[in-house]
Amino acid sequence: MKTLLHRHRELCERAVDPLEIAAGLEAHGVTDRTAARFRHRDVFSLAEELYARVPRDGDPRQEPEPLPAPRVRVGWVLLTVLPGALGAATVAALRLTHGHTRPLVALAGVLAAALAIRAALRHGPLADRSGTSSWRTASAARVWTLWLLGYALLGDGLLHAVLTGGPDSAPTGAPDGPWPTATAPALALLLACAPAAWCAHLLTAGARRRLAGSRGLEDFSSAAKPLLLGTFALFLGALTALLLLCGTTLREPVPYPRSVALGALLLLARLLTVHRHRHAPVLALGAAAAVEAVALALPTAARLPGCAFLATPMRTLVDAGGPAAVPALACGTAALALLLHAVRTLTQASAHAPAGAPE
Numbered sequence: 001m002k003t004l005l006h007r008h009r010e011l012c013e014r015a016v017d018p019l020e021i022a023a024g025l026e027a028h029g030v031t032d033r034t035a036a037r038f039r040h041r042d043v044f045s046l047a048e049e050l051y052a053r054v055p056r057d058g059d060p061r062q063e064p065e066p067l068p069a070p071r072v073r074v075g076w077v078l079l080t081v082l083p084g085a086l087g088a089a090t091v092a093a094l095r096l097t098h099g100h101t102r103p104l105v106a107l108a109g110v111l112a113a114a115l116a117i118r119a120a121l122r123h124g125p126l127a128d129r130s131g132t133s134s135w136r137t138a139s140a141a142r143v144w145t146l147w148l149l150g151y152a153l154l155g156d157g158l159l160h161a162v163l164t165g166g167p168d169s170a171p172t173g174a175p176d177g178p179w180p181t182a183t184a185p186a187l188a189l190l191l192a193c194a195p196a197a198w199c200a201h202l203l204t205a206g207a208r209r210r211l212a213g214s215r216g217l218e219d220f221s222s223a224a225k226p227l228l229l230g231t232f233a234l235f236l237g238a239l240t241a242l243l244l245l246c247g248t249t250l251r252e253p254v255p256y257p258r259s260v261a262l263g264a265l266l267l268l269a270r271l272l273t274v275h276r277h278r279h280a281p282v283l284a285l286g287a288a289a290a291v292e293a294v295a296l297a298l299p300t301a302a303r304l305p306g307c308a309f310l311a312t313p314m315r316t317l318v319d320a321g322g323p324a325a326v327p328a329l330a331c332g333t334a335a336l337a338l339l340l341h342a343v344r345t346l347t348q349a350s351a352h353a354p355a356g357a358p359e
Contacts, residue, residue, distance in 0.1 A: 076127075126274060
């Protein structure tokens with residue numbers, strides 16, 4: 001016990017309650033089986049003894065309190081609604097403008113929506129408050145996310161144009177133009193910022209309640225797994241409803257598999273980032289973006305003499321499922337990998353420890 005206390009003294013001294021010590025021990029690989037070697041039934045019981053053994057300047061020991069439940073604030077609620085509102089205003093403005101004014105309106109709307117998304121990710125349940133991510137990791141995540149969102153808006157039309165010998169002109173912003181833009185899925189994804197924030201809030205609040213009522217790591221993991229899957233399914237349902245609403249309102253066809261897969265990938269990547277697991281989201285986002293980039297590069301390279309065979313895989317895939325099959329396959333595979341990773345990591349107590357606890 002003394003060796004264990006010496007090894008984790010810093011964690012025990014700064015902990016505000018035994019729950020934080022239990023989460024930190026789990027992050028360092030201590031399991032219920034390890035706790036049994038110290039004659040404790042689980043890691044929570046071991047954490048309580050470590051908490052009691054560490055002196056705290058003569059202060060009387062206080063009974064541990066549950067982790068504070070996240071509060072719903074008007075500020076972050078409004079910020080999560082702002083991207084969708086700006087996206088809807090941009091789409092309406094594009095329907096009312098023509099000629100050279102349309103690209104300027106589209107550019108202004110994209111910039112405004114990007115700034116609104118950045119603000120929504122800096123406050124509320126979608127904010128990463130740990131402050132330990134490197135600049136390179138954060139920048140890579142932003143670049144891949146922007147690529148995926150840009151492809152959702154323009155990628156299908158561009159891929160179709162490349163495969164048919166184009167593009168012959170720049171996108172006009174019209175769904176029936178020579179390079180059609182998928183405004184309905186893009187608008188639905190912007191509107192989905194609000195349900196994504198609420199699902200992240202429900203996950204955090206539910207996990208903290210279950211952490212306070214659990215008596216073992218396996219107990220908490222068993223309770224957290226249906227919570228994670230339930231909030232994930234809730235978001236997918238909300239996104240599907242938004243896709244149906246936007247497609248009906250704008251009278252555009254909506255590629256549901258591709259759009260749902262992208263929304264799932266972005267949500268899982270953000271949930272993992274918020275809970276201090278940043279490496280896997282960057283890899284998944286980058287892999288999906290790379291597949292989409294290769295899908296555009298191969299037909300373009302096939303125009304070189306003797307390289308026509310390079311376009312065969314993309315033509316086969318597009319002929320079978322349309323241009324939307326490429327992002328559906330890329331984002332769907334990446335989202336599935338992240339979901340499996342999230343089920344393993346976000347159901348651990350260490351993922352829901354207060355900021356500053358060991359990762």
